[in-house]
Amino acid sequence: MDLLVIAIILAGLYMAWNIGANDLANAMGTSVGTGALTIRQVIVIAAVFEFLGAVFFGKRVTSTIAKGIVPIDMISSIHPDIVVLGMLAAILAASFWVTLATFYNLPVSTSHSIVGSVLGFGLVAAYNGTISFSDIHWGELTRIIASWFISPALGAVLAFLIFTIIRSLYLHRASDLPGVEKKFIFLQLITACYIAFAHGSNDVANAVGPLSAALNVMGVTGTEIPIWVLVMGGLGMVIGMATWGYKVVETIGSKITELTPTRGFSAQFATASVVLLHSYSSLPISTTHTLVGSVIGVGLAGGIAAVDLGVIWRIISSWIATVPIAALTSAIIFVGLEVIFL
16 A cells, blocks of 8 residues: 555656646747747746646646546545555546647647546446446536637637737737837736636646545545645646746747747737636646637738648647557556456
8 A cells, every 4th residue: 555655646747747848838829939038937837837726726627627527535434545546547548648748849738638537447447347337427528528629719819819919909000119029028927827717726636636536545645635635736837837838838838839028928819818717617627728728829820821730730649549559558457456456
């Protein structure tokens, strides 16, 4: 049991590191892409506001990830070890996929990855007869999946509208108003703080949700998600951003469309607003999807030619592959862990 506690905590840290390297990097990539902030400045901002969002607003979504997909309480009453091994398998499977995607500079969804992984473990548990397939929370899963499609659309529409308003009010009259773009650099600093807080509030759950469920079953923690778990998740994400986040920053910041401070501000404000709204609703949405949708939205404000469709297709292809790959990998790891420990 002690070995499993150490293993699940280390796996949670590894997942948090991956989230920082991929998810937080693409959330902050617009600030770097426009030249508003340097990588070092982004890391400092992330360290403060990501941490605050994770610790003070991260419990709601963490509860959804921990118990909202698979009936953890039911499984733990029958065979608690299965919950621990299943959550360990889920964290490892999601982490491996995100590491691979980050290596290829692809901004994938850590939310998709962990939800797919938890589902993969649940499907094996159902196949083994521990639970029935009907016990899986298909309604909650449907609600989560629907939000994945709604969030990028909302981000794109909101970013398009914000940038269009800015362009109409300021950019078309830029010759009475000199240096408009430079003035938006300061506003990007504010939205960078906003998006880091929003990201921490939603995506910390992808690392600590399964971890929290496993620790609860093992009796290490109570039913309440302890602050130290959220703190660990927040720190892990900041370290991931600082050590490997530059790879995905490049894709978001410069490869989808040309970004200026006004475009970057529009995309960041739209993304942060949509993510924070879903955090309040306890829904684990994809910051990646929302941010990419927002960047596409501001790009389309300049016409379809302003958007690199090839890069978008590569990103979308990785999105489509995420859930089935994460679910299958989780199922394989879970079966292997059962052979070793049970």
